[in-house]
Amino acid sequence: GNSVTQMEGPVTLSEEAFLTINCTYTATGYPSLFWYVQYPGEGLQLLLKATKADDKGSNKGFEATYRKETTSFHLEKGSVQVSDSAVYFCALTSSGNTGKLIFGQGTTLQVKP
Amino acid sequence: GAGVSQSPRYKVAKRGQDVALRCDPISGHVSLFWYQQALGQGPEFLTYFQNEAQLDKSGLPSDRFFAERPEGSVSTLKIQRTQQEDSAVYLCASSLDLSSNTEAFFGQGTRLTVV
Numbered sequence: 001g002n003s004v005t006q007m008e009g010p011v012t013l014s015e016e017a018f019l020t021i022n023c024t025y026t027a028t029g030y031p032s033l034f035w036y037v038q039y040p041g042e043g044l045q046l047l048l049k050a051t052k053a054d055d056k057g058s059n060k061g062f063e064a065t066y067r068k069e070t071t072s073f074h075l076e077k078g079s080v081q082v083s084d085s086a087v088y089f090c091a092l093t094s095s096g097n098t099g100k101l102i103f104g105q106g107t108t109l110q111v112k113p
Numbered sequence: 114g115a116g117v118s119q120s121p122r123y124k125v126a127k128r129g130q131d132v133a134l135r136c137d138p139i140s141g142h143v144s145l146f147w148y149q150q151a152l153g154q155g156p157e158f159l160t161y162f163q164n165e166a167q168l169d170k171s172g173l174p175s176d177r178f179f180a181e182r183p184e185g186s187v188s189t190l191k192i193q194r195t196q197q198e199d200s201a202v203y204l205c206a207s208s209l210d211l212s213s214n215t216e217a218f219f220g221q222g223t224r225l226t227v228v
Contacts, residue, residue: 004155032214043117044156044204044219051214089155099144099208099215100169103155 002027006090006104013080013111021075021107023064023090031092033057033066033073034101038087047075047088080111115139117220119205125226126195134190134223138207145188146217147180148204156204162188195227 007022025031035047035057048057053068062077073090090104118137126132138145144163148156149172158172164185173180177195182188192199202224206217 036219041221043221044206046216049214049216091155093214098161098169099210099212099217100146100158100161101148101156101206101217102158103148105153105155 002031002092002094002102004090004092004102004104006088006107008105008107010108010110013109015082015111015113016079017111019075019077019080019084019109021088021090021109023073023075023104025071025073025090025092027071027092027094029094031094033064034091034093035062035064035073035075036089036091036103038089038106040086044089080109082111082113085109085111117205117207117218119203119220119223121223122221123224123226125228128196128227129194130227131191131193132195132225134192134203134225136188136190136205136207136220138186138188138205139218140186141209142207142218143185143210144208144215144217145182146206146208147188147190148206149174150202150204150222152201159190159203192225195225197227200225200227 032051034049037047048059050057050066056065146161147159150156160170162182177193179191202222206219208217
């Protein structure tokens, strides 16, 4: 079945450091890929998405590229801020027309000043 | 406009008690999803609706779990005879349609603790 695997956290970085959170997936067909973020005390929010191979999603300085050959969708940011501290979830929807999300287990990012 | 609203935010239930969790989706959103999130884990799919029709309930863990959306707007997730393993955050999400690349908007969740 479809699944998503993320690197385990927590990830602790200093402000302005480079961030990578790894995400790999297993899916049949052509899934859409997403990164959701959960800030402390808030609900899940869509951060970025990519709907086909080689697409790059980007938002708020974060980027992720849909790599079909490596079944990956790694999240990157060149310079993190304290306000980026949150839990990040990689997710996919199957190519069928359902919108049902399959999530990874989440990666906690802590950014220290 | 308002986002997805869930109530209550917190619920403590004694084992064996029935609970009802409410979700108010964004107005006009056709699709509504319920997820269960255990501590330290990602959300797991429970069920979804297109308008009032429940199209997939394959994620409901047992027949003690029941969801409805009778008028195609507000939805209720009911858990009968709660057990300790039901303790989790229950998330509701809505989206404009059922397309696989449409953004889902999430509520803040209801944290259920069964004691």
